[in-house]
Amino acid sequence: AQTVTQSQPEMSVQEAETVTLSCTYDTSESDYYLFWYKQPPSRQMILVIRQEAYKQQNATENRFSVNFQKAAKSFSLKISDSQLGDAAMYFCALRGERGAQKLVFGQGTRLTINP
Amino acid sequence: DAGVIQSPRHEVTEMGQEVTLRCKPISGHNSLFWYRQTMMRGLELLIYFNNNVPIDDSGMPEDRFSAKMPNASFSTLKIQPSEPRDSAVYFCASSLGNQPQHFGDGTRLSIL
Numbered sequence: 001a002q003t004v005t006q007s008q009p010e011m012s013v014q015e016a017e018t019v020t021l022s023c024t025y026d027t028s029e030s031d032y033y034l035f036w037y038k039q040p041p042s043r044q045m046i047l048v049i050r051q052e053a054y055k056q057q058n059a060t061e062n063r064f065s066v067n068f069q070k071a072a073k074s075f076s077l078k079i080s081d082s083q084l085g086d087a088a089m090y091f092c093a094l095r096g097e098r099g100a101q102k103l104v105f106g107q108g109t110r111l112t113i114n115p
Numbered sequence: 116d117a118g119v120i121q122s123p124r125h126e127v128t129e130m131g132q133e134v135t136l137r138c139k140p141i142s143g144h145n146s147l148f149w150y151r152q153t154m155m156r157g158l159e160l161l162i163y164f165n166n167n168v169p170i171d172d173s174g175m176p177e178d179r180f181s182a183k184m185p186n187a188s189f190s191t192l193k194i195q196p197s198e199p200r201d202s203a204v205y206f207c208a209s210s211l212g213n214q215p216q217h218f219g220d221g222t223r224l225s226i227l
Contacts, residue, residue: 035215043204045218091158101146102171103208103216105158 002027004094006106013082014114020067021077021109023092033095034068034075035103040088048090051075079111087113117141119219121207127225133195136222139188140209148208148216149182149192158206164190197226 004025013019025034036048051059051068058066063083067076079086092106120139128134140147148163151174162172164184175182179198184190194201202225208216 033213033215037218043221043223045206045208045221047215047217050215101165101210102148102160102163102174103150103158104160107157 002029002094002096002104004092004104004106006090006092006109008109009107010110010112012112012114013079015082015084017082018078018080019082019111021079021090021092021111023075023077023106025073025075025092025094025106027073027094027096029096031096034066035093035095036064036066036077037091037093037105038086038088039091039108045091049077082113084113084115087111119207119209119217121205121219121222123222124220125223125225127227128197129227130198131196133193134197134201134224134226136192136205136207136224138190138192138207138219140190140207141211141217142188144209144211144217145187146210146216147184147190148210149190150206150208150218152204152206152221153202161192161205194224199226202226 032053034051038046038048049061049064063080065078089108091108093103095103122137146165149161152158161174162182167184182192204221204223206221208218210216
C-alpha cells in the first residue's frame with residue numbers, strides 16, 4: 001500500500017521569508033510521481049509542483065522548489081520569498097507509475113503567512 | 116481553456132434524499148477521478164474511470180454510492196439514500212495519460 005505522511009499540521013512564516021514543508025511517503029514501486037497541491041480557502045486544488053521519481057534533479061517552479069530524497073522517501077517543499085497569497089493548505093500526494101493512477105494524499109499542512 | 120466543471124457547487128438536502136453530483140472533465144482527458152474530502156479522513160479516492168470504464172471503485176464506501184460515466188464528457192456520483200455522515204466536499208478530477216490531475220472546484224454536500 002502507498003502512504004503519504006505530513007508531520008506538520010500547521011506552519012507559519014513571515015512574509016518574504018522562506019519556509020519548508022515536510023512530506024515522507026512509502027511505496028513499493030520504483031517509478032512514481034510526487035506532487036504538491038495547494039488548497040486556498042476557496043477550496044480549489046491547485047497543482048504547485050511535480051516530481052518524477054526517475055529524475056534526480058529537483059523540480060522548481062518560480063518561488064517553489066522541492067528537495068527530493070528518493071532513498072529516504074522524503075519530498076519537502078520550499079517556498080521562497082513567501083507572499084500573503086501563499087496562505088493555504090498544502091497537500092503532498094503520490095501516484096504510482098503503473099497500475100493505480102489514483103493520488104494518495106497526506107493529511108495536509110496549513111500554512112499561515114504573517115505580514 | 117475550460118477546466119473541470121462540477122455542479123452543483125453547494126448542495127443541502129435532508130437525510131434519505133437522493134443526491135446527484137455532476138462532473139464535466141477537461142476535453143481530451145481520458146481519466147476521471149472522484150475524491151471525497153472530510154476533516155476526519157482527509158482526501159480519499161472513491162472511484163476512477165479510464166476511457167469511461169470504472170477501473171478502481173474500492174474507495175466507494177457502500178452500496179448507497181454509485182458512479183457512472185456514460186461518455187467521455189460527463190460523469191455522475193449518486194448517493195441514495197443520503198446520510199449525515201456523507202457530508203463532505205466531493206471533488207472530480209481529470210487527467211490525460213501520466214499528466215497531473217486537474218481538479219474541479221468541488222461540491223460541498225451537507226446532509227441534514
